[in-house]
Amino acid sequence: MSTLRPGSLIAELNPRSIFERLVSLAGQHPWTAPRPGDGVSAGLLAALARGDDLPPPFQVMHFVAIPPLLNYGERGFEVDQTNRSVVVDEQIVVKWLTPPAASPHPAPELLGHLTRVGFTATAPPYAALTMRAPDGGELLLALVTGYLPGARDGWTWCVDDAAGGRTAFAAPLGGLAADLHLALATPSPATAGTRPAADGPAWLRRAEDALAEALDLTDGTDGDWLAARARTLRDGLAGLAAERATPLIRIHGDLHVGQILRWRDGYAVIDFDGNPTVAEATPYQPAARDLAQLATSLEHAGQVAIRRLDADPSAVARWTRRARAELLDAYRARLAEHGRAELLDESLLGPFEIEQECRELIYAARHLPRWRYAPMGVLRTRYPGQETS
Numbered sequence: 001m002s003t004l005r006p007g008s009l010i011a012e013l014n015p016r017s018i019f020e021r022l023v024s025l026a027g028q029h030p031w032t033a034p035r036p037g038d039g040v041s042a043g044l045l046a047a048l049a050r051g052d053d054l055p056p057p058f059q060v061m062h063f064v065a066i067p068p069l070l071n072y073g074e075r076g077f078e079v080d081q082t083n084r085s086v087v088v089d090e091q092i093v094v095k096w097l098t099p100p101a102a103s104p105h106p107a108p109e110l111l112g113h114l115t116r117v118g119f120t121a122t123a124p125p126y127a128a129l130t131m132r133a134p135d136g137g138e139l140l141l142a143l144v145t146g147y148l149p150g151a152r153d154g155w156t157w158c159v160d161d162a163a164g165g166r167t168a169f170a171a172p173l174g175g176l177a178a179d180l181h182l183a184l185a186t187p188s189p190a191t192a193g194t195r196p197a198a199d200g201p202a203w204l205r206r207a208e209d210a211l212a213e214a215l216d217l218t219d220g221t222d223g224d225w226l227a228a229r230a231r232t233l234r235d236g237l238a239g240l241a242a243e244r245a246t247p248l249i250r251i252h253g254d255l256h257v258g259q260i261l262r263w264r265d266g267y268a269v270i271d272f273d274g275n276p277t278v279a280e281a282t283p284y285q286p287a288a289r290d291l292a293q294l295a296t297s298l299e300h301a302g303q304v305a306i307r308r309l310d311a312d313p314s315a316v317a318r319w320t321r322r323a324r325a326e327l328l329d330a331y332r333a334r335l336a337e338h339g340r341a342e343l344l345d346e347s348l349l350g351p352f353e354i355e356q357e358c359r360e361l362i363y364a365a366r367h368l369p370r371w372r373y374a375p376m377g378v379l380r381t382r383y384p385g386q387e388t389s
């Protein structure tokens with residue numbers, strides 16, 4: 001039987017009271033997600049570990065069996081997060097979605113798929129908690145995954161490596177991204193395998209809209225600088241319109257170094273919630289979409305290293321070129337090893353990277369003004385000295 005660490009309230013491990021608490025939290029507007037230390041996450045895990053039937057309106061989807069817990073101590077994470085994650089017993093992460101998301105949601109589907117196809121370079125997926133909403137719809141409340149000991153995300157480790165000029169991570173990261181895409185290209189009800197139809201004109205429209213919006217939302221001297229490069233950037237997107245037959249796969253959708261954990265046993269990719277910034281996008285995209293985002297995120301890590309760690313900009317520029325080349329080489333090599341080189345259409349990378357920088361600018365303008373320096377730094381490095389349009 002489990003021992004309870006002081007601080008987790010025994011009364012709250014009573015499943016009835018936990019689910020009553022959840023019903024009352026869920027009924028509040030806005031929804032107040034459980035917090036580290038309030039015992040709700042531990043109580044949920046206790047109920048799941050016992051195999052209790054959850055009382056209505058809750059339901060649980062299981063992936064792999066939850067390991068036995070030794071104690072029920074809870075803590076939070078000291079990193080930027082969109083949702084609220086609670087670590088229980090240093091073994092399990094309960095990520096409470098803030099706010100709960102409409103179900104079906106991409107994450108449970110993909111975690112189920114990745115488990116079935118044997119992809120293990122992620123936090124072990126245990127369960128998803130959903131509830132029936134008063135309007136009859138279903139809401140995803142929480143995702144339960146394994147805690148990876150010693151994990152740091154790329155906004156820490158990759159930024160440190162950028163400052164230190166280290167690129168040893170790039171090849172394993174490229175291999176990991178390729179393994180993920182090979183797994184996502186494997187047919188199942190969740191992924192539907194690959195799809196042949198590719199829509200260049202729609203991708204061009206989407207990218208041009210992002211550029212127009214970035215130009216519109218970016219003000220001041222950055223805005224002037226950007227406006228002077230609008231032609232160059234637009235020219236960089238033009239190739240998207242070409243006829244092509246690129247396979248579409250179920251992509252990760254938000255693949256950047258912040259979703260890559262470096263932990264005791266290597267690297268892991270997490271957060272299958274999809275792209276929070278492109279609501280209307282279909283999850284079936286060319287693999288190049290994820291790869292472009294991952295590659296540009298190395299450049300963002302470089303910009304963070306310059307800003308926060310006082311790294312030398314020209315040394316960082318050299319690091320970025322090397323890291324990027326090694327990442328892409330390893331990615332291509334892994335696809336080729338599996339006879340799936342066709343999953344990557346190289347000609348999409350350049351335009352998708354430009355679109356990604358526009359999306360970063362839009363995100364900065366709408367949600368996080370202090371982030372603007374990162375995409376601006378990348379663009380200024382890529383398009384130096386062209387002071388006129």
Ligand code: ADP
Pocket residue numbers: 077079080081082083084085093095123145146147148149151152153258259261270271273
């Ligand atoms: P969000 O949707 O809030 O961004 P993530 O799933 O991306 O949530 O996790 C946020 C952060 O929490 C990660 O960047 C990482 O630092 C930490 N984290 C998440 N899951 C784990 C895990 N399984 N093991 C260790 N750390 C984790």
Ligand code: MG
Pocket residue numbers: 082258259271
């Ligand atoms: Mg995340």
